Amino acid sequence: MTNTQASVAATGTGARSRPRAVLPALCATQITSWGIVYYAFPVLLPRLTADTGWSTNAATAAFSLALLVSAVVGIPVGRILDRRGPRAVMTAGSVLGVLAILLIAAAPNLLVFTLGWLLAGVTMAATFYPPAFAAITRWWGPDRVRALTIVTLAGGLASTVFAPLTAALAEHLTWRQTYAVLAVILAAVTIPAHALALRAPWPTAPPAAPTNDRTPIARSRPFLLLAAAFTLSGFVMYAVVMGLIPLFTERGVDATTAAWALGLGGVGQTLGRTLYAVLSARTSVAARTVTLIALGAATTGSLAFVPGPMPALVCLAVLAGVVRGNLTLLQATAVTDRWGTTHYGRLSALLGAPARIAAALAPWVVAVLAGPLGGYPHLFAALAAIAAVAALLAVGARVKSFDSTIPTSSAEA
Numbered sequence: 001m002t003n004t005q006a007s008v009a010a011t012g013t014g015a016r017s018r019p020r021a022v023l024p025a026l027c028a029t030q031i032t033s034w035g036i037v038y039y040a041f042p043v044l045l046p047r048l049t050a051d052t053g054w055s056t057n058a059a060t061a062a063f064s065l066a067l068l069v070s071a072v073v074g075i076p077v078g079r080i081l082d083r084r085g086p087r088a089v090m091t092a093g094s095v096l097g098v099l100a101i102l103l104i105a106a107a108p109n110l111l112v113f114t115l116g117w118l119l120a121g122v123t124m125a126a127t128f129y130p131p132a133f134a135a136i137t138r139w140w141g142p143d144r145v146r147a148l149t150i151v152t153l154a155g156g157l158a159s160t161v162f163a164p165l166t167a168a169l170a171e172h173l174t175w176r177q178t179y180a181v182l183a184v185i186l187a188a189v190t191i192p193a194h195a196l197a198l199r200a201p202w203p204t205a206p207p208a209a210p211t212n213d214r215t216p217i218a219r220s221r222p223f224l225l226l227a228a229a230f231t232l233s234g235f236v237m238y239a240v241v242m243g244l245i246p247l248f249t250e251r252g253v254d255a256t257t258a259a260w261a262l263g264l265g266g267v268g269q270t271l272g273r274t275l276y277a278v279l280s281a282r283t284s285v286a287a288r289t290v291t292l293i294a295l296g297a298a299t300t301g302s303l304a305f306v307p308g309p310m311p312a313l314v315c316l317a318v319l320a321g322v323v324r325g326n327l328t329l330l331q332a333t334a335v336t337d338r339w340g341t342t343h344y345g346r347l348s349a350l351l352g353a354p355a356r357i358a359a360a361l362a363p364w365v366v367a368v369l370a371g372p373l374g375g376y377p378h379l380f381a382a383l384a385a386i387a388a389v390a391a392l393l394a395v396g397a398r399v400k401s402f403d404s405t406i407p408t409s410s411a412e413a
Helices: 001-011 022-052 056-084 089-104 110-127 128-153 158-172 176-195 221-250 255-282 286-303 310-332 334-339 344-368 376-395
Strands: none
Touching: 022 056, 022 089, 022 110, 022 128, 022 158, 022 176, 022 221, 022 255, 056 110, 056 128, 056 176, 056 344, 089 110, 089 128, 089 158, 089 176, 110 128, 128 255, 128 310, 128 344, 158 176, 158 255, 176 255, 221 255, 221 286, 221 310, 221 334, 221 376, 255 310, 286 310, 286 334, 286 376, 310 344, 334 344, 344 376
16 A cells, blocks of 8 residues: 555545535635635725724724634534535535625614624635635545645635725725625625535544643643744734735825735735645744744834835735745644644634634724834834744744654655
């Protein structure tokens, strides 16, 4: 038996259990879901507040609540994914997402607007990367890095496609009409894709990796330190995304060009993800964790201290996207690289929940602290310091890699 066959047998997965349409479907739905439910908001926020009179802080708080709901709901969703697979979860999440965006578009007041975002938070938990990663990890087994890379390469284009598209629609339509058009696109792409492409039988979970440590994984020191590092790093990553457009406009860049810069950061994410398989093959899990988080601190600090010119700022935005793209795959493989795939959905949800809570607070913190800190450059400097602390925490999160105890496929070599 070859190493690949042994790994497939150990994980209980094989090529026959993988629906052929799953990768193109998840690529399309990740681009669309992230692009509409997440990236459209920072583009439409100035027009939204100007039209409604709601404060930026209040509107951003509603969006932050959605991310908070996503973090909390993601834990039971992870358990369901481990047992039943992704089809029902992701299809229902897509339907709810369309309803949420339409409710946001039609909201007559801030209360209804906030309710719409609370529903959107459930959508995020059911349709964003975590359920897609759980599907790929179980179906692809030892070949998961290749499949995860393909999906995240596509997902990285969400801002590239939808930030400029949203800005273009908003030039001709109101923000409400723009969201309504985006809801139609969301329905047309994600509902049928999830319902039809994720129909393959859900493979049986592989046995847990043997260990002499009786401490539950979720309460172990490496798990807790890794969760803390990902929490701080995730907070910075999402704060940078939300703060990039106002950082650029504060430096004299017009709103449309700033939106394009955000989109080009998505191109950087895609580029970064093409490099992750090579990085994974040539570094230990501990080394690449510390290195990537530290690079996140460096790129955030560069955005803080480099005032221009515009091409230099765009290059930095792209570099920040490159690091962000690698961090996404780092988090997607964090559980399997250390503890195997048996309880991937639950452990990934627990590991990612604090980071998603921090991400939920990031847009609100960006809006609230930029002024008291003296502007967005100072805010980005503070974010860089937080990312540096995350890198230090990652140093203490070392654990013997699960993959070092089992044969690996050529895709991971």
